[in-house]
Amino acid sequence: MNEEKERPAESGPEPAEKRIKVTWELTRDGMLQERRIEEPVPEAPSAPTGEQEEPRPAAGESGIEHPSALAEPSTPAVPSPSAEPAAPAEPSAPAGEEEIDDAEVWNCLPRPARRRQPRVQATIVSTAPAQTSGKGKPARKTAKKQGNHSAPPKKKSGGKKTLLQRIQRLDLRVLLVVLIVLIIIALIFGAVLLQQGGVVAAMARGDSGFSEQDGDSGDNAWNYDREESDTDQSLQRYEGDSSGVTLELKSSQGRTGLTYEALYKKCAPSAVSITVENDESSGSGTGIVLTRDGYIITCAHVVSDQSKAAVTTGDGKEYDALLVGSDPQTDLALLKIDAKGLTPAEFGDAGALTVGDEALAIGDPLGATFRGTLTNGIISAINRDVTLNGYAMTLIQTTAALNSGNSGGPLLNIYGQVVGVNNMKMVSSSTTVEGLGFAVPSTTAKEIIEALAREGGISRPVLGITCYGVDEKAAERNHTRPGLVVAKVSKKSDCAAKGLQAGDLITAIDGKAYTDVAEFKEYAAGFEIGHKVTLTVYRPKATDQAGGAASSSAGADGSAAAEPVEYESLGEITVAMVDQQDVS
Known part of the structure; x- marks a missing residue:
């Protein structure tokens, strides 16, 4: 008779049995990934009433069950009809099937499946039932984990939306490019129209177009719209003897060019600042020291119609200036200050200049704020004929930057010699103008300055008016007549006594038509002071006398x-020619 052996007493509670669930999931990269989950083994359902539980086989002499038996499923009992249905048991592995090792599963897969698998999920062992929602339908997340092979994957609708957005962005870019192109075309077209208008005005006026922002004094004294003052304003005259003043021109042959630093150190003390004022306005300009005892060269338009002038030297001292003489025809003037020990400038021969030579300018652009400014450029033209407010001049053209306030300052060569007196630049209200500066040649300055020192002025027969020419083309564009338009009338002239005024149009002189001031200057050059000429004059119709010049199509502003x-x-x-000194 076999007796059951007693089991040894256990030292503690028996550990709960666990089952390892192994699943394989497909990653986003198309690779199979192993996933292991440990979970307790569910208890087997209780046997129905009236049936005996099948005894477990013994496991050795100790009577302890073999662990492998835990993985083998029990044979389910057949329930009786009267018994209540048992709770559904979890699905288990088929009877007789051994537990599959993970390495064996991986090795059994074909090689293509190891590298990349279709978009499905494979479950090797599943012991957990599918989760259900509250309405009995499988939850969406659980279905995804277990894999739904029958339902095709949903297509993303974002692709069409993204394509539509790209099309919209493309349309916006095209519209933006078209808009920018239209704006550029409009700007170019407007600039062309403005430039044509500016050229017409420049041709009609034939002047330098001085900026008028600083008023009607100093470097901006020549202004067509400016009416002559009721009171005669002029600088006080110097009564001393200036007959011994000369201007010497030195050669530059054999000299070595200076650096800009050395040139500025040499020439800056010879440039002075000039401020002028009258009862209505004030202005500024630049001057050149001619002698150690205070003779200063500047431009005639800087000191014209001024009641007071002051000169500030390089050491900061200020002196009252007196007028020795001026010549509006060449735009040169000579001043005298009571000073000693000044640094006179060295003058060179402008006749030795060639196009392309270096040129530098020192002056006070826009006034004393930028005093002693040095700019550089080249000689861009020689013997350039320019008409300024009715005066025909032969000037040096340079690219050195000149601005309002530079007039009267030195134009220098690379050796530090003064080869010109800066007097104007081309400007326009309708287009950009750069690098068009002009200077009176030193050869002209020598002749005029020495004459001013001896005689106090230059005697020339003049009509006493300033005017500008309007040729046939300009007249057609401006809907006016060709001829000489009067810009200014000197009160001391015979023309003023005969009733001429600004805005009048002179169509002929002594029966000959003139549209260029320089041509008339040549015609009158041989006349004596007091010679009479006959002018054919037209006046534009206006509602009042003061609006005569303003109503002209080629009027003061061009x-x-x-x-x-x-x-x-x-x-x-019929008017008489008068002496230039009497009306200047």
């Missing part, structure tokens, strides 16, 4: 009229 200008004839007026 602008074109919107409608043709009607003129009334003043007939022929």
Whole structure:
């Protein structure tokens, strides 16, 4: 008789039995990934009433069950019809199937499956039932984990939306490019129109177009719109003897060019600042020291119609200036200050200049704030004929930067010699103008300055008016007549006594038509002071006398009229030539 052996007493509670669930999931990269989950083994359902539980086989002499038996499923009992249905048991592995090793599963897979698998999920062992939602339907997340092979994957709808957004962005870019192109075309077209208008005005006026932002004094004294003051304003005259003053021109042959630093150190003390004022305004300019005892060269338009002038030297001292003489025809003037020990400038021969030579300028652009400014450029033209406010001049053209306030300052060569007196630059209100500066040649300055020192002025027969020419093309564009338009009338002239005024149009002189001031200057050059000429004059019709010049289509500002200008004839007026010194 076999007796059951008693089991040894256990030292503690028996550990709960666990089952390892191994699943394989497909990653986003198309690779199979092993996933292991340990979970307790569910208890087997209790046997129905009336049936005996099948005894477990013994496991050795100790009577302890073999662990492998835990993985083998029990044979389910057949329930009786009267018994209540048992709770559904979890699915288990088929009877007789041994537990599959993970390495064996991986090795059994074909090689293509190891590298990349279709978008499905494979479950090797599944012991957990699918989760259900509250309504009995499988939850969406659980279905994804277990894999739904029947339902095709949903297509993303974001692709079409992204394509539509790209199309919209492309349309916006195209529209933006088209808009930018249209704006550029409009700007270019507007610039062309403005430039044409500026050229017409420049041709009609024939002047330098000085900026008028600083008023009507100093470097901006020549202004067509400026009416002559009721009171005669002029600088106090110097009564001393200036007959011994000379201007010497030195050669530059054999000299070595200076660096800009050395040149500025040499020439800066010879440039002075000039400030002028009258009862209505004030202005500024630049001057050149001629002698150690205070003779200063500057431009005539800087000191014209001024009641007071002051000179500030390089050491900061200020002196009152007196007028020795001026010549509006060449735009040169000579001043005298009570000073000693000044540094005179060295003058070179402008006749030795060639196009392309280096040129530098020292002056006070825009006033004393930028005092002693040095700019550089080249000689861009020689013997350039320019008409300024009715005066024909032969000047040096340079690219050295010149601005309002530079007038009267030195134009230097690379050896530090003064080869010109800066007097104007081209500007325009309708287009950009750069690098068009002009200077009176030193050869001209020598002749005029020495004459001013001896005689106090230059005697020339003049009409006492300033005017500018309007040729046939300019007249057609401006809806006016060709001829000489009067810009200014000196009160001391015979023309003023005969009733001429600004805005009048002179169509002929002694029966000959003139549209260029320089041509008339050549015609009158051989006349004596007091010689009489006959002018054919027309006056534009206006509602009032003061608006005569303003109503002219080619008037003081050189602008074109919107409608043709009607003129009334003043007939022929005979006037006498007067001395330039009397009206300057």
